[in-house]
Amino acid sequence: MSLALAVDFGGTKVEAALVDDAGVVLPGSRFRSPTGPTASSEALAAAVDEVVTAALAARPDGVELLGAGIGSAGPINVAAGRISPLNVAAWREYPLLDQVRSHLPGLPAVLRMDGLCITLAEHWVGAAQGESNVMGMIVSTGVGGGLILNGLTVPGPTGNAGHIGHVEVGGFDVRCKCGGIGCVEAVASGPRTVEWAQQQGFAGTTGEDIATAYAAGDPIAIAAVRRAGRAIGQAIGSTTAVDDLDVVAIGGGFSHVTPDLFTIIRETIQERAAFPFVAKVRVVPSGLSGDGPLIGAAALIHQPELLG
Amino acid sequence: MSLALAVDFGGTKVEAALVDDAGVVLPGSRFRSPTGPTASSEALAAAVDEVVTAALAARPDGVELLGAGIGSAGPINVAAGRISPLNVAAWREYPLLDQVRSHLPGLPAVLRMDGLCITLAEHWVGAAQGESNVMGMIVSTGVGGGLILNGLTVPGPTGNAGHIGHVEVGGFDVRCKCGGIGCVEAVASGPRTVEWAQQQGFAGTTGEDIATAYAAGDPIAIAAVRRAGRAIGQAIGSTTAVDDLDVVAIGGGFSHVTPDLFTIIRETIQERAAFPFVAKVRVVPSGLSGDGPLIGAAALIHQPELLG
Structure with a gap:
């Protein structure tokens, strides 16, 4: 078994979890924190750090961590790793990719829009297999x-x-x-x-x-x-x-x-x-549970062969 | 130099020509014949045979022919090589790919929608290079x-x-x-x-x-x-x-x-x-001349690395 850190950043909450190579969220590894349209940039960054730190701490000893997949509400700037979610006013061109990557030195991190992650999840474990x-x-x-x-x-x-x-x-x-x-x-x-x-x-x-x-x-x-x-x-x-x-x-x-x-x-x-x-x-x-967005974010790491 | 046979089938006419690997129509190789909404299936097939035969006859001795690229008005059925152009009532699921291929035994033939061929031409020699x-x-x-x-x-x-x-x-x-x-x-x-x-x-x-x-x-x-x-x-x-x-x-x-x-x-x-x-x-x-649709059809043969 190997794990990916999955992060899902949206207009009301940010979540993080560890997801295995079968598309299953590791029990006890899923954490959430509120975001919202009026949150300050500092509060949003703290929310991301909090859930990422908590999820990573749930990794069992000896299990390999492959990298981080991040889904975000759009628009995003994929080349620069930055996000500008329409309903999160404090973040415009915010470098979320770098922030998450700083938690996993030396490992790959991939950012895509949340809609693309959902689609990967439907393809992997949902209604579009x-x-x-x-x-x-x-x-x-x-x-x-x-x-x-x-x-x-x-x-x-x-x-x-x-x-x-x-x-x-x-x-x-x-x-x-x-x-x-x-x-x-x-x-x-x-x-x-x-x-x-x-x-x-x-x-x-x-x-x-x-x-x-x-x-x-x-x-x-x-x-x-x-x-x-x-x-x-x-x-x-x-x-x-x-x-x-x-x-x-x-x-x-x-x-x-x-x-x-x-x-x-x-x-x-x-x-x-x-x-x-x-x-x-x-x-x-949809064939997805509430884990869908996180599973899709993890697919960015577990299924690199699907990334166009 | 190598050549591709290019065919462009549309609601008012069908054209064929030989196009070289620089995206240039060979002078004297371009032929057209009317199609139209009221033409019979037999008349349409004869028009295709006529322009394809004439274009192929224009091939200079010793110059390699690589295959045939065909653009057609849609809808088409790309897996079956058949076309059903909305404005050409006599042809529904007509096997145009096989008809053209019969003129070039042993060589590849590729059918795509005319809009895709135009796009290939813009990318090759037009406004989207x-x-x-x-x-x-x-x-x-x-x-x-x-x-x-x-x-x-x-x-x-x-x-x-x-x-x-x-x-x-x-x-x-x-x-x-x-x-x-x-x-x-x-x-x-x-x-x-x-x-x-x-x-x-x-x-x-x-x-x-x-x-x-x-x-x-x-x-x-x-x-x-x-x-x-x-x-x-x-x-x-x-x-x-x-x-x-x-x-x-x-x-x-x-x-x-x-x-x-x-x-x-x-x-x-x-x-x-x-x-x-x-x-x-x-x-x-558009950066294309009137040769655009034929150049794009030829790109199906000359630029196979672009075919998704």
Whole structure:
């Protein structure tokens, strides 16, 4: 057995753990600390140091440590090892790779976007095992993803490939904070779906409220889920038109709002009937547990042959 | 010197030529024959045989022929070597690869989508030399393209990656014949732009009429070009969000409507200011002559190391 240190840095928390070469988190090695949009740069750096130190201390004697894989919310700058997460204002071009590397002198460290790590995890232990043209996708507070094409990860020259949340969808005249018009994140994320439902008179305030109301047959909740599912299906359709995907595995909190969400997504894609290569894309629920982002970060070390 | 047979099959014509290992069409070796939406399957096959036979007959004595590269309008089925061009109704899953190969017994033959061939040509002799993350794009009767990511062509598992014409753009409530809503082809192709202008009262009937009226300051033509340029910029923005492109080289008849088209495209992309990795994409006019599609088809044989 060998281990990789895995780090997952996001807008609400940072986690670290040791992950073995079978894609299993070592029991007792997983630690988390809050991040958040208002944290200072020093507090964020301390949070990273804390979880990394704790995870490394959990290494059993005599077990080899291969290196560190780091997944981060985007945008990132992969060549420079720096991150600028949209929802973590204190860090712009922050040298996270160097900070983590300083804990493992002499060992390799690899930084990629969290969406790419999720995709590696789906490919390794999740819903996309054996597939060569995959998008791993998250529908939650935001909408994001990552790409494996022709059997290799596609980080892009800056490390930001896979930002499906900022693919526009037709028929929605909503401005996105990125500057786009009708980006799927601005239409179909959990919070934006709740916001739309509220504008129609919905009294709830969370994605869970939408889920409960949907299950009870509330017409606004049904319309809201339908709207989100259509937008997600449209974005997958566009992305498949460009990248000829075989499978999209979707996780994230709002993806669980109802299993019907997947039916709506699939029906929307089937409307692209003129293109069998678009209609062929399979959309499936994520096969990952809550360990997925860490397992994917560890894959950056355990499966270097997949790094494009 | 060595030569490749290059074949370019499209909705209005099929061409064949011999192309040398410097990306130059051998003088006197280029032949064309009409295709068209109403041609019978037999007439199409005869057109292919005619141009291939004529091109091969132009080979000088003693010069090595390496194989055949074939570009085709999509969709195609790259694994089976078959083509189903949307605008050539008589051919669905037609075995074009085998037909061309029968003219060169024992030599390799490679089929890819025409958009991928254009992209190879931009990379070899055009506007994307030295680049590793490229889309070659055509704005004409349709809108299409191809991809080079991380230095390798991305055909996709079915051969249809690069269909940027069927990326949806936000804010347009237009149905596309593919089933999408607001696909950039349905908004910004030459014919669709003319159609929109006519609905606003424009008296012209062609993309050239739009170009002339634009140069003369006609307000409808200006609005029509602006609308097309915005849609193209939005589609490139979405595609760059997913594929982290460095450069997009645009050719095709309607791309010449006015140089201002490129300014509008670039301004639209700059609105994605939250994402430097999107705003960084350079949009440039194609660096190809009319030989581009054939040169790109020949690259399938002359540059096998680029085939992903």
